[in-house]
Amino acid sequence: MTRSEQILNAALEQFADKSYEGASLSAIASKVGIKKASIYNHFSHKEELFLSVAKYVYNQYIIEIERVLSHRSNRHAEELILEVIETMTNFLSDKKAGKFYMHFLLFPPIPLKEKVYDHFLNFEDECDRLLSPIFEDIIETFHIDTMSLRDLLDAFYCLLDGITTQMFYYDEKTRNRKRLAAWNLFWSGIKNYAKK
Structure with a gap:
């Protein structure tokens, strides 16, 4: 891990626990084992550090999606999308x-x-x-002509955000039950469009 990545990880923890205003550059530096002034060799100010953490979290999210999709061949869209949901909500x-x-x-x-x-x-x-090819396959497989690719992606993101919120409230067994129930209803809805 590079020094910049060490700083990003320490900053992520500080921002998550203490808020943007409450995060301490001194505490971040201490966690990494450097002096506060050394942070400025990598990030010009706190705002840049925060935005870099945001970009870092987004990049880690994308890496997780890419990891799931790297095993796409010979897998049904249903199985693949469910794995994306499980991976991303776990992340x-x-x-x-x-x-x-x-x-x-x-x-x-x-x-x-x-x-x-x-x-x-x-x-x-x-x-x-990353996700469009999977949903395009679904549209083609189920001959869906009443719902656009954008509609499917938008619904999927709302499902993902809703499940993610649930992950913070319940124990693992309850979270898994709720996630599976939401997924089953979402997938049933897709198949229902194929019948119209």
Whole structure:
């Protein structure tokens, strides 16, 4: 792990636990084993560090999706999408990354709102690029002509965000039950469109 990555990991923990305003650059430096001034060799100020953490979390999310999709050949779309849901909700239920994502990326500090939103739009474009081929296959397989690719992706993201929120409230058994129930209903809805 590079020094910049060490700083990003320590900053992720600080921002997740203490908020943007409460995060301490001194505590971040201490966690990494460097002096506070050394942070500025990698990040010019706290705002840049926060935005870099946001980008880092988004990149880790994308890496997880790519890992699942790298095993795409000879797998049914249903199985693949369910694995994406399980992987991503597990990733976002991680204490640090999930807390940061759900709080600061959905409700960023006011001064950084526009910049975080721009990062989010780029992130969603990348998710679209990775997931579109699977949903295009579904549209073709089920001969769905009443729902667009954009409709399917939008519904999928809402499902994913809803499940992720549930991950923070319940024990593992209950979380898994709720996730599976939401998935079953979502997939039934897709198959229902094929009958129309």
